Amino acid sequence: MPIVRLILLFLGLFVLAPVWAKGPSLDVVFDLDWTLFYPSKTSPNSNSLSFGPDYYVMADGAAQVIAALHRDGHRVSLFSGGEDGRNQALAEYLLEKVKAQGVSDFAFYKVLSKKDLTPRPGAAPDARFSERYMKDLSKVNEDLSRVVLVDDMDKFAVRGQEKNMYFLGTTYAYHESFNPQMQGAYDPPNEAEWLRERRKIMTFYQAFKAASTQAVGDEFLPSLRALARGRPLCSKVFSN
Known part of the structure; x- marks a missing residue:
């Protein structure tokens, strides 16, 4: 499916968003680079x-x-x-x-x-940037049960806040279309990965929408992490 048609398909979901059942207000925190x-x-x-x-x-x-x-x-x-x-x-x-x-x-x-950013205790001075610093989500909301960080680097999570991370997985350089001759270290290795990359933010929204409207209380973050890993929501979240 061409990427433009794919985006239009998702846009249909966004137009309908206001009439979907709303759960409690949450804080969604996005990384920028990648x-x-x-x-x-x-x-x-x-x-x-x-x-x-x-x-x-x-x-x-x-x-x-x-x-x-x-x-x-x-x-x-x-x-x-x-x-x-x-x-x-x-x-x-x-x-x-x-x-x-x-x-x-x-x-x-x-x-x-x-x-x-919060310096990571004990990190080596020559360690990678993501290993020397952390993103403390309590700076957004002290109630961490209501905060999600969408990031391409899971190492930025503060210890104890790993459950708040929606990890996007491996990310690749931007390409308008897939070209099998692209062989760079940051190029998608196949068309499926290229498409997954182009869909990543929309895929997050689908998972977030499902978890935030169907999961109850403390089940929200575990449900979102399960969806991020390609697992279905636990049946007990539909009990209420």
Whole structure:
């Protein structure tokens, strides 16, 4: 299925979002690099945003999903290890695209940056960035039972907050279409992986919607993690 048709199919779900049953309000926190945006040293297409020496392409469905989450009554925040100025620029770009979906009253609850990261105790000075710092979700909401972090790096989770992580899995560079001749380290190895990459934000929303409307209380986060791993919801979540 061509990617444009796929996006239109998901858009149908977003249009219907307001009439779906709403669960309690939750905090959804998105990473930026390789989650909502693809960073690149060259401009992949005419819609890419430039900031400093880099270009950024927004992930498919990002604006639509954020708009749908807002319509459903949830708060949306951003948390990236990038510098504050760059993160704010990407947030403003996203805000414009989200408002274009017809939600003029939307605003990000929080935009957290490198200065908001928590140093990981005992990390080696030469360790990878994701192994030296953590994203403490209590900076968004101290009630961690109501917070989800959508990220491509599961190592950013604070100890004890692993249950709050919606891990996107392996991510790849942005490509308009799949080309089997692409052999780079960050290129999708096959068409199925390319399509999974292009669908990742929309796939998250489907899982989040199912868990947040069907799971009860403390079952929400485990149910969402199960869906992220391709497992069905436990039957007991339908008991009420």
